[in-house]
Amino acid sequence: MILRAQSIKKSFSVGRRKLPVVKDVDIYVKKGENVSIVGESGAGKTTLVHCLSLLEEYDGGKIYFKEKPIDRKNIHVLRSGVQMVFQNFSASLDPRMNIKEAMAEPLRIKRFPLSYIEERVKEVVDIVHLPRHVLMRKKSGLSGGELQRVAIARALISSPELVIFDEATSALDTSTQAIILNLLIDLKMKFSLSYLFVTHDLTLANFITDRIYVMYRGRIIEEAPTEELFRYPLHPYTMLLKKGIFGCMMQVREGNSEDGCEFYPFCRWATKECGEHLPSLQKVNDKHFVRCFLYRR
Numbered sequence: 001m002i003l004r005a006q007s008i009k010k011s012f013s014v015g016r017r018k019l020p021v022v023k024d025v026d027i028y029v030k031k032g033e034n035v036s037i038v039g040e041s042g043a044g045k046t047t048l049v050h051c052l053s054l055l056e057e058y059d060g061g062k063i064y065f066k067e068k069p070i071d072r073k074n075i076h077v078l079r080s081g082v083q084m085v086f087q088n089f090s091a092s093l094d095p096r097m098n099i100k101e102a103m104a105e106p107l108r109i110k111r112f113p114l115s116y117i118e119e120r121v122k123e124v125v126d127i128v129h130l131p132r133h134v135l136m137r138k139k140s141g142l143s144g145g146e147l148q149r150v151a152i153a154r155a156l157i158s159s160p161e162l163v164i165f166d167e168a169t170s171a172l173d174t175s176t177q178a179i180i181l182n183l184l185i186d187l188k189m190k191f192s193l194s195y196l197f198v199t200h201d202l203t204l205a206n207f208i209t210d211r212i213y214v215m216y217r218g219r220i221i222e223e224a225p226t227e228e229l230f231r232y233p234l235h236p237y238t239m240l241l242k243k244g245i246f247g248c249m250m251q252v253r254e255g256n257s258e259d260g261c262e263f264y265p266f267c268r269w270a271t272k273e274c275g276e277h278l279p280s281l282q283k284v285n286d287k288h289f290v291r292c293f294l295y296r297r
């Protein structure tokens with residue numbers, strides 16, 4: 001097991017109210033596995049992976065890296081083992097920096113010798129099949145696909161074991177996306193990497209991942225191997241997500257349920273109980289779990 005997180009909780013303060021964004025999330029990625037978290041905009045996916053990579057402080061829960069509990073004393077273990085490719089990578093780059101400086105930054109922060117950094121930058125540029133001359137350019141001189149390769153190279157530079165991609169390819173056109181995904185598959189084999197993808201694109205999740213978590217309003221509502229999830233989606237929300245019609249979902253009953261299932265207002269199978277109590281993740285088989293009373297045994 002590379003990464004395991006238990007009961008991760010995160011709220012943001014909005015005025016005087018606390019807005020829970022990540023609610024008791026359990027998640028794991030095994031060595032060599034490709035996992036994705038899918039869900040609509042605002043589901044809490046980015047917040048969750050920021051907690052997992054310690055970019056964001058979480059309010060509760062526990063994170064284990066290779067089964068070692070992560071605490072203040074050994075944060076560096078996770079920081080070097082897990083790297084993120086950000087949702088808005090290009091925006092995070094300083095427009096004045098050239099690509100070489102941007103790529104070298106993670107190593108400079110860790111005070112690696114300059115000669116090592118120099119060599120390592122060239123190495124990762126070759127690994128992601130970028131011509132070395134891009135190193136002297138600024139981000140404005142690169143295409144979307146090239147910038148994505150820079151983002152991947154920058155993540156790989158500190159030799160992580162798990163790379164988390166937050167909507168990393170969603171801004172690219174389909175053919176560039178396919179080229180990048182094939183590159184990722186290639187790199188995974190070469191460097192025994194594990195990947196965690198965050199996406200609202202089910203096609204991408206289907207193409208690249210072994211197992212999927214479906215997240216809805218801060219909670220994991222279904223987990224299954226990719227093939228099974230596509231063939232037999234069980235949660236009413238996952239069924240809609242698969243059909244691609246979640247964006248125009250109509251509310252079917254009054255009220256939001258504070259204590260019940262988050263999907264209660266939209267679910268045509270909901271009963272009174274669904275509005276009052278939160279279903280636990282029901283085990284359907286060894287690998288398929290769903291948070292819905294419809295599947296209670």
Ligand SMILES: Nc1ncnc2c1ncn2[C@@H]1O[C@H](COP(=O)(O)OP(=O)(O)OP(=O)(O)O)[C@@H](O)[C@H]1O
Nearest residue numbers: 012013021039040041042043044045046047048200
């Ligand atoms: N710093 C913050 N302060 C207050 N609210 C926040 C903050 N960051 C995120 N949120 C809120 O948390 C919720 C989840 O946001 P998050 O970015 O994690 O969603 P997401 O699933 O990644 O969405 P998308 O697919 O659009 O990237 C949203 O309602 C968002 O407005």
Ligand SMILES: [Mg+2]
Nearest residue numbers: 045046047087
């Ligand atoms: Mg996001």
